[in-house]
Amino acid sequence: MPAPRISFEFFPPQTLDASFRLWETVRMLAPLGPEFVSVTYGAGGTTRKLTHEAVEAIGANYGLNVAAHLTCVDAxxxxxxxxxxxxxxxxxxxxxALRGDPPRGEGRFAPRPDGFASSVELVEALAATGRFRIRVGAYPEAHPDAPDMAANVAWLKRKIEAGASSAITQFFFEAESFFRFRDACERAGIDAPIIPGILPIISWSGARRFAERCGARVPEWLERAFATAARDGREDLLATALATELCDDLLRGGVEDLHFYTLNRPHLTRDICFALGIAPEVSLQNVA
Structure with a gap:
């Protein structure tokens, strides 16, 4: 089984310590030869300037193909x-291109009167410029604002028809969640690549909060596994094994691309890639 194509998500730093973490993350993961890396916006577009600076610096200093997040929020x-x-x-x-999370303290997304009302409108406008390859988000389990899975699929189809070339999913914990979504998208006539998003579990409590916020289902067996691992001090070992197994299940099911949410903590992501047979292409030890 050939090694998959990979990509990584980073987020822009807001403090000096966070800046060091970002550059250590990029330095450690860039040699693995990602197809692209993405840089996020903060909630409510709060890191717009920082995102722009990080995108330019990563591209200039590491020669990586950088995809910048862009949202509809507060602009x-x-x-x-x-x-x-x-x-x-x-x-x-x-x-x-994403709708984006509402500003902190606001319960639901509300577009500005002079802003884009949805990710579909944003994709249409970006596509009309003819300047970009556009990726969008997808939810293999119920989006918090969607009534059911059928709505998730229908909305993704609208974004692809508006001009997006591929989609990256929210993270999930079981391969079957992705396969069910992929099959539903195929039945709906969506033929654009759908890349599964993988979250290496650096902190189980943090992953649990992320899951609650974005509608990802948390299996009971996973709760029990991390409770046991915490007692033995083996959370990192468990996280690496589970993510590697998830990726392997996806690859055996026909997936060719994996997108890792690194949280600017590179070690687990690197170890998972090594376990999947992805070797460093070059050394960037001397890159400033």
Whole structure:
């Protein structure tokens, strides 16, 4: 079985310590030869400037194909497209177009009157520029704002029809969740690549909170496994084994691409990639 194509998600630093973590993460994972890396926005677009700076620095210093996140939150259409065009001028040709999370303290997303009302509108506008390859998000389990899985599939189809070329899923804990979603998308006529998102579990309590917020189902067996591992001090060993097994199940089911949510903590992601047979391509020890 050939090694998969891989990609990584980073987030922009807001403190000096976080900056060191980001660059250590990039330095450690870049030699694995990712197809692309993405850089997130904070909730409510709070890291817009930091995201732009991180995207440019990663591309310039490491030669990686960087996809910048862009959201509909707290900006006019003109402001959002100005950010997009500034990416293009900096040589960034890939965008992950998302609706985005509401600003902290606000329960639900509410578009500005002069802003994009949805990710579909954002994708349409970006596609009309002709300057970008557009990736979008997908939910293999129920989105918190969606009534059911059928709505998730229908919304993804609208985004693909609007001009997106591929989708990256929210994380999940069991391969069957992805396969059910992939099959439903195929039945709906979606033929664009759907890349599964993998979350190496650096902290079980943190992963549990993420899952509750985004609607990812937490299996009971996983709760029990981490409770046992915590007593034995073997959480990292368990996390590596579970993520590697999940990736292996996906690859055996026909998946060719994996997208890792690194949380700017590279060690588990690196170990999982090694276990999957992904070897470093070059050494970047001397890259500034």
């Amino acid at each position: 006019s259409r003109a402001e959002t497209l100005a950010v997009a065009h500034s990416y293009a001028e900096a040589g960034v040709t890939e965008i992950v």
